[in-house]
Amino acid sequence: MSNISRAITLYQPRQVEVGIGAIQRLNDWARNHKRILVIATTHTKGFVERLKLSGDIRVFADIPPEPDTSALNAALAQARAIKPDLVIGLGGGSVMDVAKLVAALWDGDHTLDDVVGPNRVNGRKSALAQVATTSGTGSEAGTRALITDRETHAKKAVESPFLLADIAILDPELTVSVPPAVTAATGIDAMAHCVEAFTNIRAHDLIDSYARMGMTLVGKYLVRAVQDGTDLEARTGMMLASYYGGICLGPVNTAAGHALAYPLGTQLNLPHGLANAIIFPHVLAYNLPVCREKTAEIQTALGLSPAADEDELRKSAYQFCQDLGVEMRLSAHGANKDDLPAWASEAHAIRRLMDNNPREMSEEDVLNIYLNAF
Known part of the structure; x- marks a missing residue:
């Protein structure tokens, strides 16, 4: 609606x-x-x-x-x-x-x-x-x-x-001096801002327009910016994508993706962009059953093949991020599996963001996402 x-x-x-x-x-x-x-x-x-x-x-x-x-x-x-x-x-x-x-x-x-x-x-x-x-x-x-x-x-x-x-x-x-891995992670973060606002229960047609522009720019320019940091057209495109994502945060804000990313920053000391990049494919896939039309637009923007189910979408979005050079495994960043339940509880309690998510997410759902990302 x-x-x-x-x-x-x-x-x-x-x-x-x-x-x-x-x-x-x-x-x-x-x-x-x-x-x-x-x-x-x-x-x-x-x-x-x-x-x-x-x-x-x-x-x-x-x-x-x-x-x-x-x-x-x-x-x-x-x-x-x-x-x-x-x-x-x-x-x-x-x-x-x-x-x-x-x-x-x-x-x-x-x-x-x-x-x-x-x-x-x-x-x-x-x-x-x-x-x-x-x-x-x-x-x-x-x-x-x-x-x-x-x-x-x-x-x-x-x-x-x-x-x-x-x-x-x-x-x-x-x-231009931002390293490829950081360019990739921060670029996915910009995408996540647009996607989470776009699929948010508080989504608004005006903000959807900014989100679409941001997602399109990421799809067009992020790979280029990672492959050649001196590509100023690509760098400009990504700065605009980031700006549009910032606009989306004001009236709408983010949702479960950022809630799940926050403990990775505070507990593992991961940079904000990297934390969001790791979580991005998992929450995108989780929300698929209730956001099929908008998810299809997201897939088109990123050049992903249409996905029939959550698992297929998770794999394709994960591969997109991995191909950019992002290390997507929490285990590779020093995470301990025994800590994941506490992080799930912490993330689930961030209601100012979790309550924006289009699909209700239990604490067990959060833990399963962390386990999949581990």
């Missing part, structure tokens, strides 16, 4: 710069900002000079692949010391999520727990620019930030229009 009449709200950055050389436009946009804090990683801090910024520039580059409360608090401490009028996220989703929260929280005494959930951030003093250096999370497009609680290992989600970027930069030249 169509949800076209359901009221939704769609947020996007005020300004989006896309294409080769787009990074050069940030300096003009930022010229009136004098105190600038760049949030980065040890790798992406190497791109700071290419921003060609003027003013007092400080860089915080201690963001891990899965940002936790310790990293956020350290970044907030630096921001409070320099009082930035512009915060720039320079990196992938982890960096951009931290940048959102730093821009919104440094000028106050709110902690992460004070703002977890929807619409609990009440303002933002700093401007916010997001410069993507990967093509996966689409965080530059969205209003959510995810941080792992260092003590409980649970992911905490903050959602607010005050986390939205004033400007987003999508320059494919910043992604």
Whole structure:
């Protein structure tokens, strides 16, 4: 049944710069900002000079692949010391999520727990620019930030229009150094965002349009981007796919796929894109009985042969991911089979995502998926 009449709200950055050389436009946009804090990683801090910024520039580059409360608090401490009028996220989703929260929280005494959930951030003093250096999370497009609680290992989600970027930069030249395996995993993550929103019980015709564009771009360009990282057309296509996936997350969000991926990130320390890539074929196949028409569109986008049943679809989607160079076995990433039941319980309890899934999934179903992925 169509949800076209359901009221939704769609947020996007005020300004989006896309294409080769787009990074050069940030300096003009930022010229009136004098105190600038760049949030980065040890790798992406190497791109700071290419921003060609003027003013007092400080860089915080201690963001891990899965940002936790310790990293956020350290970044907030630096921001409070320099009082930035512009915060720039320079990196992938982890960096951009931290940048959102730093821009919104440094000028106050709110902690992460004070703002977890929807619409609990009440303002933002700093401007916010997001410069993507990967093509996966689409965080530059969205209003959510995810941080792992260092003590409980649970992911905490903050959602607010005050986390939205004033400007987003999508320059494919910043992604050419991303290794093939990471390109593959993050690309599948972008696909998962589109697919999970597309098949979601909260799916909406407007968001379906973005999801279709994203899925089509992944099918057209991901293999090329993995095979030749200098293929700027393919890199641009994947940045757009990631951006469209980020748009899908706002009004609709993800579902069981991401719920099952989260324990892999928090318990195994797997990068977010890799965790989602491992889970993707299994949840796609699980949802087939209740999403046959939309699943057929997904298969067409990825160039997969029509599947008669769940097992056939799982095998073909698994092969698609494996052929891209993704190591799809949990056992190869240090997982212990004895831990899977606890992870299944943890994933099943993430109701904000599990309740979006088009097919009800029990804790036993979750465990079976983990066992199949093992």
